[in-house]
Amino acid sequence: MSKPIFQLKDVVKTVYPNGSKPLNILDHINLDIFPGDFITILGTNGAGKSTLFNAIGGNLPITSGNVLLNDKDITKTSVTKRTRFLSRVFQDPKLGTAPRMTVAENLLLAEKRGQHRLLKPRHLKREMPKYKQITSQLHNNLSNRLNTPTGNLSGGQRQTLSFLMATIKKPEILLLDEHTAALDPNTSQELMNLTNQTVSNQHLTCLMITHHLDDALKYGNRLIVLNHGQVEHDIQGADKANLTKDQLYQFFDPQQ
The missing domain is CATH 3.40.50.300 (P-loop containing nucleotide triphosphate hydrolases)
Structure with missing residues (x-):
């Protein structure tokens, strides 16, 4: 065992x-x-x-x-x-995401979780195809809102994002x-x-x-x-x- x-x-x-x-x-x-x-x-x-x-x-x-x-x-x-x-997803969709940052920016931030923060280019555009694929797993239109501030999402979209952020790095x-x-x-x-x-x-x-x-x-x-x-x-x-x-x-x- x-x-x-x-x-x-x-x-x-x-x-x-x-x-x-x-x-x-x-x-x-x-x-x-x-x-x-x-x-x-x-x-x-x-x-x-x-x-x-x-x-x-x-x-x-x-x-x-x-x-x-x-x-x-x-x-x-x-x-x-x-x-x-460790990653955690809460009951409240408003927790776990940064409301003024876009969906893509939140995902990028989640990928950097636990790492030392350095002043260097984000290369966000380079990651967009990957984020498009990740967010298309549910048919809730999240994949078409990568440049939308998270605070403007529906509760379901925001909770989906929270879950994806929690699991993007195993x-x-x-x-x-x-x-x-x-x-x-x-x-x-x-x-x-x-x-x-x-x-x-x-x-x-x-x-x-x-x-x-x-x-x-x-x-x-x-x-x-x-x-x-x-x-x-x-x-x-x-x-x-x-x-x-x-x-x-x-x-x-x-x-x-």
Whole structure:
């Protein structure tokens, strides 16, 4: 069996809501993520889903425990340095893109992620055929708007751009934080198809938070259910393939 690419070891995040008793919003989480894993993540509001992503991304310092990438402890590594190996797409289409820059400029910026910035020619025109091809994967007219400021795009176009920016340089870890939740059903389905195709073709290691039970069942090789800051279920392989929606509902039934 392959070694984990990413690990959370006994990770705790403690907060003190309104000065009251301590609350562990991540409660001694242990999680091994293997190369090529596509993990869908479910949980009720307050289960710790976004906190988990913030701990992985470095946006939220953890109280105790360790975060490892390829056996290297990155617990103290900054958000900026983590962008060298990690990409994230948020629920809000407005996040993750620069609104005053054009579509092509945003893609060029994404290709430079994690690199030292130098004063040198951008060679943007040279890259335009490639960006035309990349943005034509969905039939939402994004490929004809390469010179349009991103702030003038529709929500679906902007979220497609965010996803393309996150995957244009193959990240070691891809975090999808309900990235289709703000889209209409048709646009959501198109972006999910592109997501699945990209994760498969690029052999990406991906974690995806979703509230859509159908998507959690359909996509990925693992399904994790979070509850009260803990991994309550980690369903893999044939067990996930055979899981039904009715069985999944039972995980959220307090009487079960």
